[in-house]
Amino acid sequence: MADAFPRTSRRLTRNLRGIPFGLLASLVGLTAAAWALTLYQTFSMDMPMGIAVRGGMEGMEGMAGMAMAGIAADGWSVAGAAAFLAVWTVMMAAMMLPAAAPMIFMFAAAQARREQGVAVPTWTFVAGYLLIWAAAGLVVYVLVQLGSDLATSLDPPQRSKWAPLALGATLGVAGLYQFTTFKHVCLSHCRSPLAFVAQHWRDGRVGALKMGLRHGLYCFGCCWALFAVLVATGVMSLAWMLLLTLVVFVEKLLPRGRRFEGSVGVALVALGIVVSLGAIDMPWMGG
Structure with missing residues (x-):
């Protein structure tokens, strides 16, 4: 892999030709701002947002990954869902835009070659992409609340017994998913920006939105299991966010x-087995 980064750099350089500098700067700025907001949220919260025991933390010591204070502890609410969705979407922008950059640049370059406006369709494409991850955030919010309801219904010994098994199972499923055909197909689309643009090109702003949504779906199909690990270990765990951002970047x-x-996949399955057996504590790497 010694020359991997130079080759990737050359591909990105080719894709940048003809793209307005302002668009490139704004995309970099958006990613930087998303990371800044994510870091602020991470360091300003006492504990991450995730599965919480309503009314207290008794019996969950040492299991921070499955017992998080924050929005989940407040129960179901429209305001809570909106806040969670906002934080989640910003976090996804921070984590996913670096890996999505070649696809975004390829789309913008294709727009430029057609002598059409570049900025508006490209931002529309990005909006469609992020809309898929925002929709995923709604699903995550529901799962977190359901998990919190379940955790609250169990007594402390039961929570201590089932929390490692739940996280171990999540890690195992994420690891096994790495070997599925669906994962391979979705990853192939994400790794081939030129083929995606050639195969799915649509003119106009509506077309750009549809392309962004389609690419977002492929990206979600590729990465959902990895982010299930993030949710299980703590939605705002900085170390896990950085690790998974790197994993997604390298894969794509x-x-x-x-x-x-x-x-x-092998590493996640092995870690899941170890955690389920209680050989190590939760792999919590708090931010």
């Missing part, structure tokens, strides 16, 4: 990302 952009995909 580097030439040997497909081999790395299998290595990640």
